[in-house]
Amino acid sequence: MSADWTRESAARIADAVRRGETSAEEVARAHLGRVETAEPTVRAFLAVLKDSALESARAVDAKRRAGRPLGALAGVPVALKDNLQLEGVETTCASRILKGHVAAYDATAVRRLKDADAVFLGKTNLDEFAMGSSTENSAFQKTTNPWDPARVPGGSSGGSAAAVAARMAPLALGSDTGGSIRQPASFCGVVGLKPTYGRVSRYGLIAFASSLDQIGPFSRTVEDAALALSVVGGHDPLDTTSADRPAPAVGAAPKDLKGLRVGLPREYFIEGLDPEIAAAVRAAVDVLKSLGATVREVSLPHSKYALAAYYIIAPSEASSNLARYDGIRYGFVDRSAASLEEVYEATRAAFGPEVKRRIMLGTYALSSGYYDAYYAKAQRVRTLVAGDFKAAFRDVDVIAAPATPTPPFRFGEKTDDPVAMYLSDVFTIPSNLAGNASISIPCGLSSSGLPLGLQLIADHFGEETLFRAARAFESARPFPSLNG
Amino acid sequence: MKQYELVVGLEVHVQLASRTKLFCACPTDGFGAEPNSRICPVCTAQPGSLPVLNRRAVELAYRAALALGGDLAGTSVFARKNYFYPDLPKAYQISQYDQPFCTGARLEIRVKDAAPRTIGITRIHLEEDAGKLLHEVGAIKLDGSLVDFNRAGVPLIEIVSEPQIRASDEAYAYLTALKEVVSAVGASRCDMEKGEMRCDANVSVRPAGSDKFGTRAEIKNLNSFKNVKDAIDYEFRRQVQLLESGGRVVQETRLWSAETAETRSMRSKEEAHDYRYFPDPDLVPLTADAAFVASLKSSLPELPSARRARFSAELGLSAYDAEVLTGSLALADYFEKAAAAAPKGAVKTVANLIGTEFLGKLNSEGVEIDEAPVKAEGVGGLAAMVADGTVSSKLAKDMFAKMWETGADPKTVLAQVGGGQISDDKQVRDWVRQAVAANPKAAEDLKGGKQAAIGALVGAVMKLSKGKANPGLVNKLIKEAVQS
Secondary structure, eight states: OOOOGGGSOHHHHHHHHHHTSSOHHHHHHHHHHHHHHHHHHHOOEEEEOHHHHHHHHHHHHHHHHTTOOOOTTTTOEEEEETTBOOTTSBOOTTOGGGTTOBOSSOOHHHHHHHHTTOEEEEEEOOSGGGOOSSSTTOSSOOOOBTTBTTBOOOSSSHHHHHHHHTTSOSEEEEEESSSTTHHHHHHHTSEEEEOOTTSBOOTTBOOSSTTTOEEEEEESSHHHHHHHHHHHBSOOTTOTTSOSSOOOOOOOOOSOOTTOEEEEEGGGSOTTSOHHHHHHHHHHHHHHHHTTOEEEEEOOTTHHHHHHHHHHHHHHHHHHHGGGOSSSSSSOOOTTOOSHHHHHHHHHTTSOHHHHHHHHHHHHHHSTTTTIIIIIHHHHHHHHHHHHHHHHTTTOSEEEEESOSSSOOBTTSSTTOHHHHHGGGTTTHHHHHHTOEEEEEEEEEOTTSOEEEEEEEESTTOHHHHHHHHHHHHHHSOOOOOOO | OOOEEEEEEEEEEEEOOOSBOSSSSOBSOOTTSOTTOSOOTTTTTOTTOOOOOOHHHHHHHHHHHHHTTOEEOSEEOEEEEEOOOTTOTTSEEEEEOSSOSEEEEEEEEOOTTSOOEEEEEEEEEEEEOOOEEEEEETTEEEEEEEEEOTTTTOEEEEEEEOSOBOSHHHHHHHHHHHHHHHHHTTSOOOOGGGTSEEEEEEEEEEETTOOSOOOOEEEEEEOSHHHHHHHHHHHHHHHHHHHHTTOOOOOEEEEEETTTTEEEEEEESTTOOOOOOEEOTTSOOEEOOHHHHHHHHHHOOOOHHHHHHHHHHHHOOOHHHHHHHTSSHHHHHHHHHHHHTSOGGGHHHHHHIIIIIIHHHHHHHTOOGGGOSSOHHHHHHHHHHHHTTSSOHHHHHHHHHHHHHHOOOHHHHHHHTTOOOBOOHHHHHHHHHHHHHHOHHHHHHHHTTOGGGHHHHHHHHHHHHTTOBOHHHHHHHHHHHHHO
């Protein structure tokens, strides 16, 4: 009997394909089979690219047969959040306004995956334009949490997180603007990395908030996250804000954590934090200590203002970024409109309520007369939040914190209360404002069997430190992957 | 009726002469080309695309700013100017707002015989152009409108003057001088017919002697320097009449119509856009490296005003000649080349030949300088013959016409017209002796101080020499002869 490739890591699959132990086609078929079983319940994908996945898998196999060297992700099936441009494929951002929009080019991260011989399985569901924390804001479908179909997978990259958790793909890309990778990773019990701002090119990532957006991977092992970053990261001349430094290579598994200084931010263990999560994070920190790390308390005093500042800055940028959906060049347009004004009104009525809310918030915050009170002040808060981290990272190498204040919640639980939904990202937002590197890894199950996440935060370009701590933790406390 | 003073500030957009657009690699040669043949994901605002700044365009912008005596900001910031219009693909224009790359520039203008004035330039900033709407194709009026993005993203600088212009003639002179400087440094071709130079005028009036500004109207759609002058004249009359009849000027944007020679209201202040400017998070701030700026400064060619001053100071040209001969870069180069081919004392003759004969031929035959049949060296050679007395000024004019006709050099032409002047001292002295002997009365009168009497003696010498005696020498020797 052959191996079940849906239980293997991306690193293991790529190695097996390169060595000829299996074929890319066999791996793709295994995952497509898993999609057939799991997808009717999970509904992670907006589009499954069955034919093109098999076609590109066969191309990888042909390349191997021709004796040509294969890339770092040879034959690895990858799911892409549907806000990443994949040439020739519909890219919707889970919005009616982009229904029918076929990507005219590849995102840089997508191009790099192609060049590494990855195989694209499909486009995954998200909150419309990545705005949300439960994927309930998708215009098209609800994605369920593979651990409990009554609960949300988190968001906005809920489809990518769920696809990896349900073993429909070993690897997926998402984007994280305020926690949209780490929060769903935590909810779905998988690894989710938000790289340092500038680490991965944003070219071809449909913008939500440009100064905060960052592409990152979902995987079931930390090594796979590092592997994915080594492929998609690094400078891109097409993105002026991408950092001019190479992505870190996947290092060897660490033996221990001797010399690693871990900080526990006092402001993160607050009222409203689920006691089971608080306990799980503290237990995880004890594991780090047992591996040789030292632990001390640190302070991030401006964290309490981060959420408010974020909800000025992100909507402000979004109000401008989403203005291009005007019905003139692509996507949805109401052909019955009789005047230019009507074209705009009818077209932009296609946005969902959360997107409209944020466009209005942002438009207001940038308005003449309000700019200084809102946008400019929020930027000053942002500077203070970043300063907190800089100060903390003089004393510690990595900060350990909860990824989310609660375990995965039920559908509809927070949809009527936007602020309650926004609070779901309270622990992840500060890293977006500061632009530093941050990862969420599973650290246990709640009493009701739901995954809980540990967030590790490092300074800018400190991904190697994150990987070291996370890999050591992972091997000390292996997390179960879902059966079925 | 009260006396009113005109107050004008000009906002001039100049297209930079870079080969590619400001934020993508599309060519800028789209004028007259197939619509939408110069476009890519970036300049059509495909979702997820990002701008990358064109360094060459920045260099050209800096050259123009330095030539206008401006201060380059150490750091300048690109900002988004948000508004909806179908020709604006992102629904925002990338421009510069509160941190432009240049402030404090200036331009010297001259109106006919008036003393030169210096007009302050408040700021110069970089921005991208929009596309173009088409409402008809050829003679066919379209049912809807089409949009051509060839021009979208073409690099512009906007040059904003202080409201220091006081007459429509000054506005005309300002534009002339601006075009001269900006094109002299190669920053732009300034071809108005191709839309490479466009102007908006802010016009207000106030009672003469007042130091408060009146309410201004912004006049758009000015497609030529003459339009600018005419529109300002019209607007001055309109505003004065309005005030004199007890009305008041409202702040608004008005469109100039060249057909009806009047301005009409386009939108009022209340209808003006709130552009919600904010720093573009897709672009890092632009820094002006000191060494780079220094090297740009040293590579700037001599500007027309400096050249005029040098022509006067070093070559002894009159202000009028210096003005005429620096009318264009090509003409000034031509003159310098000609002057270099003639002895130092012949500069004035070179200036005369070029200022009258050469320019006359260029105008009457509609020929460009670089295609003129008479080369600069030829003019220099001809002037040298006048200077050493080989030919008279009158003969030189005839010879120039022959040179233009045949393209021959002055020596060849001189041989064709049968030799030149006779400056042989002994020969001329002999003719003078004969003339004095034949006209004793005239000689006596001249000796007695009656200068007009010399005419008869000169005439006699010319008759004897068949018109070939050097007139200067003849004059000199007659005076010597009657005194002795």
